[in-house]
Amino acid sequence: MIACNRRFGEAGVAKSSIHVRSAGGIERGFIVLVCRACIDPPCMKVCPTNALSKRIGGGVILNSSKCVGCKLCVNACTIGAIFWDEENEKPVICVHCGYCVDYCPYNVIRMEEIS
């Protein structure tokens, strides 16, 4: 989470596109919420302003200037992997840069090519 946010030249978690929470108490372990780069992304289909377009290799790219902040994409994501930037009122969407992978010492997350 913190690695992701660091890409924006800030510390903290507000702009992180990866999120970790417990699976109902930490004794049950953790859930990593992150975009899985759908080939046919539901978030894109519900965007009323076409602010989301298909990314080559899976997932979507956000055109912030077109986004009206309606949050439909957040609700459309079945796995809950679109987050909300409260400071800018825009979705936070994973760009699949892989920066977070280097900061996971236990290899929980990794990059994979989708063919």
Add this chain to the structure above:
Amino acid sequence: MKVIPSKILYIDLSRRRFWIEDRKELFEEWVGGSGVAIKLLEEECPKNANPLEPENPIIFAVGPFTGFYPIASKTVAMFKSPLTGNLGESHCGGRSALAIRMAGYGAIVIKGASETPVYLAIHGEKAYFREASAIWNMANSYTVGRILRDREPGAGARTIMRIGRAGEKLISYACVVTETYRHFGRLGLGAVFGSKKLKAIVVSGRRSLPLVDPKAYREIYKEIFTLLVESPSMKKYHELGTSMNVNPLNELKALPTRNLKEANFDEAEKISGESFAKDFLGRRLACAHCPVSCIHLAALRMPYDSEPYFYKTKMISYDYETIYSLGSMIGIGNPKELLKLLDEVEALGLDAISTGVALAWATEAQEKGLISINETNGLNLKWGDAETYLKAIRFLVNQVNDFYKALGKGIEYASNIYGGKEFALAFGGNEMPGYHTGLAAHLGFLIGSRHSHLDCAGYSIDQKIVATGKKSTIEELTEELINEEAWRQILSSLVICFFARGIYKPELIIKAFKPLGMEFTEDSLKKIGRKILKAKYEFKVREGFKLNKLRIPERIFQTSAPAGEILKESIAKALSLAEEKLTNLP
């Protein structure tokens, strides 16, 4: 621009009001964590305050590295301790530190008391006073956590601090449990919560923090991260956790056993980190923003008595200190029995160290005939008898008679009434941690501002003496302990987990401050460290603390320690030296 936390959230439980103040100058001068907390405690806690009255404030503080750098993952709590009657300071990880900073605060000050049970929900800039009558007197602190998890938003970026019945019953060493397995353990913060009818605090937030130099920040971050991940000592904390110390300390003959009648436990192997890892380890976890993950949970499968093939599996946290206090110290060598005791203490919200040491004292007091079954409420306390100890813990929390009421105030208090002072292993009123390594360890417990092994790590000086055979003079020893404690004030103001003290050296800290727009030198940092230690010592003196009035339990002279015989004269000399040094800290 300087990027430092500056906002303080003030909460008045009596009037159910909250407000936010910007105290940038306070953080600039006193860094954060322990430094800021002691100043706020001076401001908010009236002289001679009763620790269990509304006048006693609770201060939480995080530091300038919280949210920025890995393993800056701890929150400092300060209050007046109901156990020792002076400085209460306790540190906790979990998600507490990150959540407080992400909610926008450098510190939270809680004043007053509620008339009815309440819990606080702090989400960013809003604080809510919520009804807690339904979760008051709940038997299990795990359940309270589960309920608040469901009721409050912010999953993943929040902390849930709560007390158990021990805090509600004002047991002087009740703890505050966070995220189920981490604690503001020592010195009775749980009782202060209880006295305020404050059952729990939820804190959440999801903000970003600006930087002066993002590029330099990314570089130094990577450097620290790599050091942490590749360091052999961090690897050990990750693999076995702190319980890796059970076997070595036992072999050294420094593991307090059966109320320190011995310092070597014949069953230590069975409750060692290696045995737990092999037979019970169910999960390893990290505090938020820590790559080490030293938290070890055992999975214990327990049958229900009522019917066959009916089981529950509980996850129970274990650490070196809790294995010592509820294991060797009371003669428990059966790991399953030990886990049951740890689980009970967690459910009730007691400090595991003080509880174990209190039971150890009570067992010896009964053995010696100072107390009988009239006091123990029918129990025959025996070394290694976990079933009886479980009952005693419940009697203690339920405060069933005068004896358990006294025991609930700590063994300093109880041994004043029932005798057995020579084997009441408390230092400055705080029950002893698990190191009988030698003079330096015990001196550290006596002169350290929290009376904890974490203040100045005397055990590590003793271990060096054992390894090298090179002894220091009393002057050198006292100097070394105080210098170590002064430096640790910087770590606990940033706030860095002490496990990473070998990585966060002065040069690295100075470098890490730069992308935040702050310049320090090694000298200036050390000077602030001494200033913080002095402020803490002055608070203690203000509240009636006197180094030369400390009671020294005879037992430590009777049981031999690996670093050599501990002499009364050496301690007396060191105490007067320490008093002089602490009074004259620059």
